[in-house]
Amino acid sequence: MEIPDFADPPNPVAEEAVQCVKSRPSWMQHFRPLCDELLTVAPGKSEAITFYEQFRNGLAHLRGPQMGYALARSSDTGGKHVEVFDVETRGRYIGINVDRLYADFTAIVEKLRDDTT
Numbered sequence: 001m002e003i004p005d006f007a008d009p010p011n012p013v014a015e016e017a018v019q020c021v022k023s024r025p026s027w028m029q030h031f032r033p034l035c036d037e038l039l040t041v042a043p044g045k046s047e048a049i050t051f052y053e054q055f056r057n058g059l060a061h062l063r064g065p066q067m068g069y070a071l072a073r074s075s076d077t078g079g080k081h082v083e084v085f086d087v088e089t090r091g092r093y094i095g096i097n098v099d100r101l102y103a104d105f106t107a108i109v110e111k112l113r114d115d116t117t
Helices: 012-022 032-041 047-062 098-116
Strands: 069-072 082-087 091-097
Touching (some): 032 047, 032 082, 032 098, 069 082
Parallel strands (some): 069 091
16 A cells, blocks of 8 residues: 655745745845844844745744744834844744834835835
C-alpha cells in the first residue's frame, strides 16, 4: 500500500514572492530605517526576509506575527521602528512599531499619489 504524500504542493506564487524579497525589492528603499533596525536585532537573515516571513506572512495567514515576533506601539518602543522585549515566562520577542510602519506607509502612498498627479 502506497502512503499518500500530504505535503503541500509547490506554490509558485509564494515562491515568486520569496524570490522578490530575496532580490531586495524596491519597497525596501521606502522602509530603510525599519529594515536597518531589523537587521541589527535579527541577524542571520536579510531584513527583507525577516519582515516578510515573520511579520507579513504571519499577519496574512496566522492573524499575528510568527512566534518570537510581536506588534508594538510607539510608546512601547520609544519611537524606534524595532524593539526587543524580554517577556517573562515567554522569552525574547522582536517587536515592530506599527505606529511608525503605518505613518511611513501612508507617507509613501501620499508621495506616490502626488508624483502621479
